[in-house]
Amino acid sequence: xxxxxxxxxxxxxxxxxxxxxxxxxxxxxxxxxxxxxxxxxxxxxxxxxxxxxxxxxxxxxxxxxxxxxxxxxxxxxxxxxxxxxxxxxxxxxxxxxxxxxxxxxxxxxxxxxxxxxxxxxxxxxxxxxxxxxxxxxxxxxxxxxxxxxxxxxxxxxxxxxxxxxxxxxxxxxxxxxxxxxxxxxxxxxxxxxxxxxxxxxxxxxxxxxxxxxxxxxxxxxxxxxxxxxxxxxxxxxxxxxxxxxxxxxxxxxxxxxxxxxxxxxxxxxxxxxxxxxxxxxxxxxxxxxxxxxxxxxxxxxxxxxxxxxxxxxxxxxxxxxxxxxxxxxxxxxxxxxxxxxxxxxxxxxxxxxxxxxxxxxxxxxxxxxxxxxxxxxxxxxxxxxxxxxxxxxxxxxxxxxxxxxxxxxxxxxxxxxxxxxxxxxxxxxxxxxxxxxxxxxxxxxxxxxxxxxxxxxxxxxxxxxxxxxxxxxxxxxxxxxxxxxxxxxxxxxxxxxxxxxxxxxxxxxxxxxxxxxxxxxxxxxxxxxxxxxxxxxxxxxxxxxxxxxxxxxxxxxxxxxxxxxxxxxxxxxxxxxxxxxxxxxxxxxxxxxxxxxxxxxxxxxxxxxxxxxxxxxxxxxxxxxxxxxxxxxxxxxxxxxxxxxxxxxxxxxxxxxxxxxxxxxxxxxxxxxxxxxxxxxxxxxxxxxxxxxxxxxxxxxxxxxxxxxxxxxxxxxxxxxxxxxxxxxxxxxxxxxxxxxxxxxxxxxxxxxxxxxxxxxxxxxxxxxxxx
Ligand SMILES: *[C@@H]1O[C@H](CO)[C@@H](O)[C@H](O)[C@H]1NC(C)=O
Ligand SMILES: *[C@@H]1O[C@H](CO)[C@@H](O)[C@H](O)[C@H]1NC(C)=O
Ligand SMILES: *[C@@H]1O[C@H](CO)[C@@H](O)[C@H](O)[C@H]1NC(C)=O
Ligand SMILES: *[C@@H]1O[C@H](CO)[C@@H](O)[C@H](O)[C@H]1NC(C)=O
Numbered sequence: 001x002x003x004x005x006x007x008x009x010x011x012x013x014x015x016x017x018x019x020x021x022x023x024x025x026x027x028x029x030x031x032x033x034x035x036x037x038x039x040x041x042x043x044x045x046x047x048x049x050x051x052x053x054x055x056x057x058x059x060x061x062x063x064x065x066x067x068x069x070x071x072x073x074x075x076x077x078x079x080x081x082x083x084x085x086x087x088x089x090x091x092x093x094x095x096x097x098x099x100x101x102x103x104x105x106x107x108x109x110x111x112x113x114x115x116x117x118x119x120x121x122x123x124x125x126x127x128x129x130x131x132x133x134x135x136x137x138x139x140x141x142x143x144x145x146x147x148x149x150x151x152x153x154x155x156x157x158x159x160x161x162x163x164x165x166x167x168x169x170x171x172x173x174x175x176x177x178x179x180x181x182x183x184x185x186x187x188x189x190x191x192x193x194x195x196x197x198x199x200x201x202x203x204x205x206x207x208x209x210x211x212x213x214x215x216x217x218x219x220x221x222x223x224x225x226x227x228x229x230x231x232x233x234x235x236x237x238x239x240x241x242x243x244x245x246x247x248x249x250x251x252x253x254x255x256x257x258x259x260x261x262x263x264x265x266x267x268x269x270x271x272x273x274x275x276x277x278x279x280x281x282x283x284x285x286x287x288x289x290x291x292x293x294x295x296x297x298x299x300x301x302x303x304x305x306x307x308x309x310x311x312x313x314x315x316x317x318x319x320x321x322x323x324x325x326x327x328x329x330x331x332x333x334x335x336x337x338x339x340x341x342x343x344x345x346x347x348x349x350x351x352x353x354x355x356x357x358x359x360x361x362x363x364x365x366x367x368x369x370x371x372x373x374x375x376x377x378x379x380x381x382x383x384x385x386x387x388x389x390x391x392x393x394x395x396x397x398x399x400x401x402x403x404x405x406x407x408x409x410x411x412x413x414x415x416x417x418x419x420x421x422x423x424x425x426x427x428x429x430x431x432x433x434x435x436x437x438x439x440x441x442x443x444x445x446x447x448x449x450x451x452x453x454x455x456x457x458x459x460x461x462x463x464x465x466x467x468x469x470x471x472x473x474x475x476x477x478x479x480x481x482x483x484x485x486x487x488x489x490x491x492x493x494x495x496x497x498x499x500x501x502x503x504x505x506x507x508x509x510x511x512x513x514x515x516x517x518x519x520x521x522x523x524x525x526x527x528x529x530x531x532x533x534x535x536x537x538x539x540x541x542x543x544x545x546x547x548x549x550x551x552x553x554x555x556x557x558x559x560x561x562x563x564x565x566x567x568x569x570x571x572x573x574x575x576x577x578x579x580x581x582x583x584x585x586x587x588x589x590x591x592x593x594x595x596x597x598x599x600x601x602x603x604x605x606x607x608x609x610x611x612x613x614x615x616x617x618x619x620x621x622x623x624x625x626x627x628x629x630x631x632x633x634x635x636x637x638x639x640x641x642x643x644x645x646x647x648x649x650x651x652x653x654x655x656x657x658x659x660x661x662x663x664x665x666x667x668x669x670x671x672x673x674x675x676x677x678x679x680x681x682x683x684x685x686x687x688x689x690x691x692x693x694x695x696x697x698x699x700x701x702x703x704x705x706x707x708x709x710x711x712x713x714x715x716x717x718x719x720x721x722x723x724x725x726x727x728x729x730x731x732x733x734x735x736x737x738x739x740x741x742x743x744x745x746x747x748x749x750x751x752x753x754x755x756x757x758x759x760x761x762x763x764x765x766x767x768x769x770x771x772x
Contacts, residue, residue: 028073029055031114032066038108039126040099042080043523043559067120074141075120081526082127082149097526098129098151105130105152113138119165122146132171134159143189146170153177156195161186167213168192176200180224185210194218196241204228204247212236220244220262228252228268242266243286251276251292260284264310272296272311281305288312288334298324301345305329312358313337317377320345326355331739334358339377341365356739471535474549474566479503479513486515497640502569510569511546512636516643518561524550527560530643534565537615541603543626543636544568563643570634575625575675579683579711590718591761592631593679594726594754599633600625600675601750604668605743607638615639620671622678669740673733676726682711694734700727719760725753 032055036045044063051058056068067075082097105128112121119141131154132147139145143165153175160169161183169187172194179202184190191213200222206229208217215236220243227249231237234255241262250270254261259281268290276285277299285300288310295318296311306327312334319342320335326347333348333355340362348357360370363377482503483490492500498515505511522530531548538544544567551562575596581587588596600620607615618638626634678684681696699705706723707715714723729749732741741749 028071028115031111032073032076034111035108038103038111039078039080039128040103042078042126044078044080069117072117073115074117076115076118077120077122078126079122079124080126081522082125097127097529099127103127103129106133106135109133109136112136115139116141118142120144123150125149128152131155132157132176136160137162139163140165142166144168144170147174148172148194150174156181156200158183164188166190168194170194171198172218173197180205180219180222182207184208187211189213191236192216192218195222196220198222200224202226204242209233215239217241231255251287254279257281259305262286263290264288266290268292270294272300272316274299276300277303279303283329284308286310287314290314292316294318295320298345301326301330301333301347303327308332310334311338315339317341319343320348322346324348330355331737332356336360336362338362341374341377354739471545472547474547474564476549476551476564478505479549479564479566481506482511483513497644503566510571512543512567512569514565514567516563516565516640518563518644522559524558524560527563527643531563534639534642537607537611537639539603539606539610541599541632541634542606542638543570543634567636570626570628570636572627572629572631574623575627575633576622576678576683578627579622579678582713587713590714590722591754591757593714594722594750594757595631596625596627596633597676597679598747598750598754600635601672601743601747603635603638604672605747608668608743615642616668617641618668620668620675622675622683625675669733669743669746672743672746673730673740676730676733680711680714680723680726680730681709697731697734700731719757722753722757722760725749725756729753 032048036042036048039045044061047058047064048055055066056071056073058064058066060066063079063081065075065077066073082099108128109132112118113135116139118139121139121142121144124146125148127150128147129151132152134157136145136157137159140163142163145163145166146168148170149172151174152171155178156171156176158181160166161181164187166187167189168191170192173196175198176195177199180195180200182205184193184205185207188211190211192215193208194216196218197220200219202224203226204219204224208214209229209231210233212233212235214234216239217234217237218239218241220241222245224242225246225248228242228247228251230253231240232253232255235257237255237258239260240254240258241260243262244265246267247263248267248269251263251268251273253273253275256279258279260283261279262284264286265288268287269292271294272287272292274297276282277297280303282300282303283305285306285308289312292311292314293316296316298321300306300309301320301324304327307329309330309332313336315338316335317339319340322343322345324345324347326333326345331354334357336358337360340359341364343365344357344359348355348359359367361372363372363374480486482505483501486501490501490503492502492512494500498517501513501515503511503513518527527550535545535548546566546568548566549564550560551564552560578586578588579593604618604620607618615638617640618635619640620635624635624637626636628634674684677697696709699709706727710723726749729741729746732739733746
């Protein structure tokens with residue numbers, strides 16, 4: 001054989017190889033395109049159509065990734081943006097975003113199983129509905145299956161038990177409504193089983209207790225009931241999450257390796273076993289809202305790594321030994337709503353500032369105003385049963401309490417205003433209100449619970465929002481006319497997410513128009529849902545959103561990248577510039593500043609707790625606080641994350657969504673801390689950066705230091721005590737650790753500071769009067 005024939009051979013085999021490769025890819029490419037069609041062309045997959053190269057080489061995004069091996073698809077991950085399960089917002093039901101009636105989950109899975117080499121399948125938030133077909137088991141190489149946040153219902157197919165390579169099975173956030181199966185022990189490699197947020201019934205599947213490879217069992221938020229089995233054989237288990245079910249046994253034996261145990265909101269009874277105090281690796285323990293009795297083992301508090309310990313709302317009794325030593329990592333302890341007596345162990349003394357400790361509504365001999373009387377705790381055992389309200393009774397009760405609460409709040413507000421007036425008129429000292437912590441805050445013990453109930457809040461919010469004009473759609477022509485075709489001279493400001501124009505509508509009213517560039521392309525119907533959410537955020541201290549206009553809107557299923565939001569125009573400048581005013585008629589004295597801060601704190605409190613999902617990351621800064629002609633403060637720039645980010649996705653996905661929210665909520669607290677700081681020392685100008693201010697804050701400690709850095713206007717118009725309250729609040733908000741206060745606490749402290757100040761002002765007036 002000479003050169004030419006060898007070459008020929010090489011060429012031939014190369015061509016052969018290329019052509020088989022090519023064939024395979026064409027076939028799988030066709031399947032992928034069919035899947036896209038089944039899923040009704042989600043925008044996340046637009047790239048598939050326009051990409052004529054090998055789909056395996058398409059670069060991954062957070063919403064789509066394809067991995068191949070030997071020219072065959074082995075991993076397919078698609079995350080859509082169909083809302084699932086966030087079905088209620090501010091009391092309004094949202095439509096489910098399912099695929100259309102012509103979607104067939106059966107055909108979809110049939111097509112999917114033609115990708116025979118799949119090892120990883122993750123199809124999240126795609127609006128798939130129907131029962132999950134049995135034939136999914138044909139994907140015999142599958143190691144990970146995640147179909148969370150869809151609308152799958154019915155039974156978890158028994159044939160899944162044949163997929164022996166599975167190590168992760170995640171069916172979260174669907175509507176599976178049959179009994180939970182008990183064949184899991186045939187999945188001998190299973191490490192993660194997550195079935196949370198479904199409607200599964202029946203008992204805890206005891207087959208799970210035999211799969212020693214398991215690390216995570218997550219069955220929370222279902223309707224499982226009955227007895228929890230001994231789980232001590234699960235030596236690899238780290239996470240056990242069974243929250244919000246109806247389990248009603250005693251606490252079972254648990255394996256030693258657990259780091260997180262979440263059993264809250266069940267009907268567990270009996271004592272907390274001593275062995276729980278021997279789980280050396282434990283970090284999170286939540287046993288709240290059960291019917292546990294007895295005294296918890298004190299070893300729990302001193303575990304080396306425990307950071308979160310919640311036993312609230314049980315029937316625990318006895319007294320905790322004074323000499324308990326708390327673990328260094330312990331940052332949060334909640335023992336409230338039990339029957340504890342005696343005093344608190346010294347390491348749980350909440351004044352140390354090291355950890356957050358909640359202990360209200362026991363019979364402890366401290367802080368008696370938030371405690372029951374002794375006799376309450378003595379009859380501990382007999383009242384256990386009466387705690388077992390049915391769900392409906394609780395809702396009803398919450399409704400009634402909510403109604404009463406609103407009336408009480410209104411009355412209190414009325415009373416407060418009345419008293420303020422009295423004070424302003426210089427009421428005689430004998431009739432003056434003494435600032436009383438309790439008076440300002442009677443419902444706080446229950447309010448956070450009630451605040452979590454969106455329906456009640458939406459009532460309160462509606463009360464607050466009366467008089468705001470109805471939300472409407474604006475046409476592009478109308479807005480162009482209002483702004484002289486968005487003339488540069490009408491630009492009020494330009495932020496990171498788009499310019500703001502001042503406009504004048506035909507009826508003569510001024511408006512502020514934000515042109516919002518969307519970084520992510522939205523389907524118009526999806527965008528409309530988000531705008532609908534945004535339009536529901538109404539509060540007297542939020543700049544009112546009057547309506548919107550979607551630029552280039554054609555059809556509901558086209559995409560768009562700009563939306564114009566039309567707000568009421570707030571004429572009197574922002575807090576930042578007001579803080580630097582020195583002319584006597586414009587200067588903001590301490591009481592004025594407190595009024596602004598209280599208004600904004602109320603608005604943010606509403607954004608955090610009055611709506612579901614909460615609106616976080618509200619871009620709090622002094623420039624975003626506007627004052628109207630009556631110097632009423634209104635927050636602008638709030639809620640933008642609803643339109644620009646995947647808020648509901650993290651909500652629906654659930655994983656870590658709690659901590660996600662917590663940290664976002666804390667961001668607002670932190671930023672509000674800087675607003676407080678600027679109110680104290682004047683606006684942060686050039687050369688005064690965040691770091692500079694943080695350093696200056698250390699001067700707050702001494703009188704001399706204060707005199708040096710606090711704005712002279714504040715020094716001369718504030719009382720010592722009122723100033724101290726706000727300084728200490730500022731320190732807490734800006735503190736680097738996790739003990740930042742909630743907005744409820746922020747609001748409460750500010751209102752207290754204002755009341756202290758009002759009293760001091762009256763004092764001063766009467767002093768002056770008696771001198772002259
Ligand atoms: C969403 O779908 C589920 C299950 O089909 C249903 O129970 C729920 O009421 C729906 N929610 C809305 C707002 O349509
Ligand atoms: C589950 O839900 C579907 C659809 O809502 C319903 O038709 C079916 O009867 C339910 N099955 C069970 C076992 O409750
Ligand atoms: C548990 O139940 C309590 C009281 O009913 C409720 O306030 C709380 O929100 C529930 N927890 C969860 C995680 O839903
Ligand atoms: C506590 O946590 C640290 C850091 O994660 C770890 O190294 C240590 O082994 C843990 N201690 C115990 C007793 O598990």
